[in-house]
Amino acid sequence: MKKLILATAFLLYTLTTFSQTTDKEWFASIGLNAINSAGKKSPINSPGDWANGLPISAAVELSWASGFAIEQSVTFNKFSEDGIIDGVILTEDYNYISFDTHAKYYFGKHIFPDLDWIDFYGNAGIGIFSIDETNISANLGGGVLFWFNRRKTIGVRVQTIAKFALDHKESGLDNNHFQTHLQLIFAL
Numbered sequence: 001m002k003k004l005i006l007a008t009a010f011l012l013y014t015l016t017t018f019s020q021t022t023d024k025e026w027f028a029s030i031g032l033n034a035i036n037s038a039g040k041k042s043p044i045n046s047p048g049d050w051a052n053g054l055p056i057s058a059a060v061e062l063s064w065a066s067g068f069a070i071e072q073s074v075t076f077n078k079f080s081e082d083g084i085i086d087g088v089i090l091t092e093d094y095n096y097i098s099f100d101t102h103a104k105y106y107f108g109k110h111i112f113p114d115l116d117w118i119d120f121y122g123n124a125g126i127g128i129f130s131i132d133e134t135n136i137s138a139n140l141g142g143g144v145l146f147w148f149n150r151r152k153t154i155g156v157r158v159q160t161i162a163k164f165a166l167d168h169k170e171s172g173l174d175n176n177h178f179q180t181h182l183q184l185i186f187a188l
Contacts, residue, residue, distance in 0.1 A: 031183030053078025067106040100127035
């Protein structure tokens, strides 16, 4: 319960910080996510560990000087009965929810300076998630964003985030996992 209160306070602090800036670019995204909870195994070699029962994800992003941004996201998903988490067959359904805050750096302009319709980024941050219990994670990931117009007001992005549970040895199902997103992004 303490972790949930801490996460809620952190989320409210982050949103308050977002609301105090007015001259920056704001973006929102909504889409789908899939979770691979293979623990220490490779996420590519264990396709049976994927969860995509209620795959909703949404985020708000504030970008500012020189390709830096901060993002607050929420994701929902579901592990179904007879699914697998870290090699354990589930005997009931489990809902997944996470709140993540990431610092992002868009570096695509350094790789492809003449292509303004594609951008690559890396992100790092912290999150709180729950499957059976609540756990805090250190997150590291990246993605690619494809813009549909030159003004960069609407696009689609694909990203993968590795979530390292801080209390993974005692957490049971709430362990290390990967989360992949496919989202529509638009300027606010």
